Amino acid sequence: MKKLALLLLVVLLGLLPLFVGKYTLYMTIHIMLLSLFSLGFNLLLGYTGLLSFGQAGFFAVGAYACAKILMAAPSLLLGILGGVAVAGVISLLLGLLSIRHTRIYFSMLTLCFGMMIFSLAWKWRDMTGGDDGLVGIPRAPLEVPGLFSINMTPMENYYYVVLVFTILAVYLFYRIVHSPLGLTLQGIRDSETRAACVGISVRNYRLISFTIAGLYAGLAGALLPPLESTVTPPVAHWSHSAEPVLATLLGGIYTFAGPIVGAALFYILKDIIVRFTEYWLICLGVIVVVLVLGFRGGVVSMFYGKGGQR
Amino acid sequence: MSESKKISRRAFLKAATAAGIGGITLGFPMTELAAQQKEKATAQAKPKKKVLGVDVIKIGGQGVTSGAHADYGWQILAGSTLAIEEINAKGGVLGSKLEMKFMDEELKPAVAVKNARYLATDWGAHLLFGVDSSGSAMAVGPILPELDRVCMFVHASTHRLTEELVAGKGIKQIFRISVPVYQESILASHIFKEFPNIKRWAGIHCDYEYGYSTWALFKDTLKKYRPDVEFVSIAWAPFWTMDFSPHIAAVMAANPDAIHATPWAGEGVMLLRQALMLGVFDKIQAWFQCMGGSVDLLEGISREVEGGKFKDKLWATARYIHNYPDTPENKKFVADFRKRWNRLPNYSAETAYSTIYVFKAAVEKTRSLKTDDLIKAIEGMEIMTPGGKRLFRPEDHQAVYDVPGGKIVKDPNYPIPIIGDLKVIPAKTYYRYPPFTPIAIGK
CATH class of the missing domain: 3.40.50.2300 (Response regulator)
Known part of the structure; x- marks a missing residue:
């Protein structure tokens, strides 16, 4: 039943460009990006028990790296993979420093590192374009030299690229959290001391979790510049780090699909409200408070029994 | 109570029947008339088919x-x-x-x-x-x-x-x-090239595209007319700057003769008020507030202009001024x-x-x-x-029209200050023309 529903969802997403307009596709791409961003974030929060406020930094590293690559060598695959790789390296380096602490200290450290990346993006004008950001980034063709080259100018084509990346990344994430690695991370979350006592290297596992979360943030970021043709410093700001936090809280921390459902809900709510009022933040805030108070385990938990199924 | 209800119901039925009969007798011609009118309207509307095909x-x-x-x-x-x-x-x-x-x-x-x-x-x-x-x-x-x-x-x-x-x-x-930044940079250069005593310029500019392009063009043009001019200091203010005192202090330390500034709207008002508090207008000869001719800024500094606090040293322009042409x-x-x-x-x-x-x-x-x-x-x-006659030149799709610069002054005909002492320079003489030579833009 569950598999059938999943298959149906994938088919539906695959056929979406046939039924909807460009703007809905554009919004769906954004929902997929936030889903990837939130999934990675939830590996830290929901599975490892670490609340990071600096994920937007890695998102921005992925986005800026992809943008710079695309501007220098117009190849979509190179841009995206390059962006993910750079974000992975940076998250590994900053992870080495951040995972030395837990709880609020970890959150503050990640917030600081995230804002350091924001400051770099904002002030290093020669490299990042400063406050104006990088503009005119091409949506380069998807090509493997000698094999194929697909034009990415139509939004539909790029939608399929993002969809394929998302499906692969979600599947990989599913395998990760259901592997011994995922179970170990949950063990560390539930009792760090007990995990250490059975011989698990808590720090190493936390570092792996942090790097994977950074890679997912980097992937979401790297998929952004070809869509928007621009990258600006607000993508690195801590308020952008709050988006996966909100999406995950809305959807549910302790459920696999929670961040994905939360991302969709967050974007749809935001887009609908912003059309009617410039005070959309107030309205969204009220809705989030109601949802968080009403569904404490997240919206997805409604579909599961008491205690929640993971 | 129930009696009165009954009566009222009966009265209502009577009235309804009367109205119904009346409606039938009167209604037919009315509906016919309405239908005729509708037909007429459709007949009239037909030749008026929407030219563009949209309502x-x-x-x-x-x-x-x-x-x-x-x-x-x-x-x-x-x-x-x-x-x-x-x-x-x-x-x-x-x-x-x-x-x-x-x-x-x-x-x-x-x-x-x-x-x-x-x-x-x-x-x-x-x-x-x-x-x-x-x-x-x-x-x-x-x-x-x-x-x-x-x-x-x-x-x-x-x-x-x-x-x-x-x-x-x-x-x-x-x-x-x-009009693009030609207005606040090239026009400003044309105005201030005539002031031989102003030799040391400083800038307080927006830390984004607008500030960078304005400052670069201003320096580039003024230097051509006045090789003796120096650009002694520059401070960059990002969006949402509330406190400009560090920027003002930084540029005043270089002892400039005049200041060229781009922060606009509410930020422009805050900048000018803070410059007054720091006594800047006692020390400089001129301050060019690039988009100072905007209504919100003029409203914001109205009282200070009336009080003569800018000592007749505040200059500005805009992309249109309500008292011109x-x-x-x-x-x-x-x-x-x-x-x-x-x-x-x-x-x-x-x-x-x-x-x-x-x-x-x-x-x-x-x-x-x-x-x-x-x-x-x-x-x-x-x-x-x-704003005057505009020409959209085909080469770069830029509208060409004249907007003057001048001093911010009080005028009894207007509730807020205006730009007076107007320096009208034809746009054709100060716009840039293709082929455009790129200007080095940097900090």
Whole structure:
């Protein structure tokens, strides 16, 4: 039943460009990006028990790296993979420093590192374009030299690229959290001391979790510049780090699909409200408070029994 | 109680029957008449088939409507609304009414791009206009070919929009109705080259595209006319700067003769007030507040101007000034705007108002809403607007029209200060022309 529903969802997403307009596709791409961003974030929060406020930094590293690559060598695959790789390296380096602490200290450290990346993006004008950001980034063709080259100018084509990346990344994430690695991370979350006592290297596992979360943030970021043709410093700001936090809280921390459902809900709510009022933040805030108070385990938990199924 | 109810029910039934009979007898001729009228109307409407094939022409606009710069967005909205109301009251454009949707660009390029996408691909805008921030304009410009829509930029002023994107990269969907940074940089150079005692210039500029391009062009041009001039200090202020005292202190440490400043709207007001508090106007010979001729800024410093606190040293320009030109079109626009909104229009109101009339003229000329046709119609168009006669030069889609600079002074005819002691220099003499030589822009 569950598999059938999943298959149906994938088919539906695959056929979406046939039924909807460009703007809905554009919004769906954004929902997929936030889903990837939130999934990675939830590996830290929901599975490892670490609340990071600096994920937007890695998102921005992925986005800026992809943008710079695309501007220098117009190849979509190179841009995206390059962006993910750079974000992975940076998250590994900053992870080495951040995972030395837990709880609020970890959150503050990640917030600081995230804002350091924001400051770099904002002030290093020669490299990042400063406050104006990088503009005119091409949506380069998807090509493997000698094999194929697909034009990415139509939004539909790029939608399929993002969809394929998302499906692969979600599947990989599913395998990760259901592997011994995922179970170990949950063990560390539930009792760090007990995990250490059975011989698990808590720090190493936390570092792996942090790097994977950074890679997912980097992937979401790297998929952004070809869509928007621009990258600006607000993508690195801590308020952008709050988006996966909100999406995950809305959807549910302790459920696999929670961040994905939360991302969709967050974007749809935001887009609908912003059309009617410039005070959309107030309205969204009220809705989030109601949802968080009403569904404490997240919206997805409604579909599961008491205690929640993971 | 129940008795009275019964009676009333009976009375009601009686009345209903009477009304029904009356309705049947009177109603038939009435329905017949209505049907005849409807038929007549359809017969009359048939030859008046919509030329453009649409009931409404949708115009999507955006500007900043939140934060310290929000008045600009409001003025764009007010100016365009006034024009749309005027045009619709006269039957619209070729029988189609105008409809507008306006969104907040938040001075964020990513938001401006998202808005443009939404307006063009979801809401169904036939034409786009607006955008306050230069950074946002540089982000929206490149996606216009994909959206296949004309966008008239009414405020964003970096010269790169028309020089690089239109003349350089050939993005024909971009047009700009307002004068670019030529105004605050090249015109300012023309004014101040005549002041031999001002030799040391400092800048307090926006830490984004607008500030960088203005300062670069100002230095480049003034140096050509006055090789003896020095640029002694520069301070960069990002969006949302509230406290300018570090910037003021930094540039005053270099002991400049004059200051050239770009922070605009509410930030411009804060900058000038803080400069007064720090005694800057006792030490310098002139302060050029680039977009100081904007209504929100003039309102903000009204009391200080009346009190003579700027010691006759405050200069400014704008992209349109409500007291210039002295033409019937401008007087009518200012009067109508004041009547409708109970305020004076700033330049973004005039450029937005004129934009709607440019769209009207283009649609009437080409009798089509196709982007390619509209581009051809606007290229080379000459049109009379409140700001004067504008020419959209085909090379870079930039509107050419005259706006003077001058000193901010109090005038008894206006409730707020105006730009007086006007230095009118024909736009043709100070605009840049293609082929454009790039200007080195850096810190």
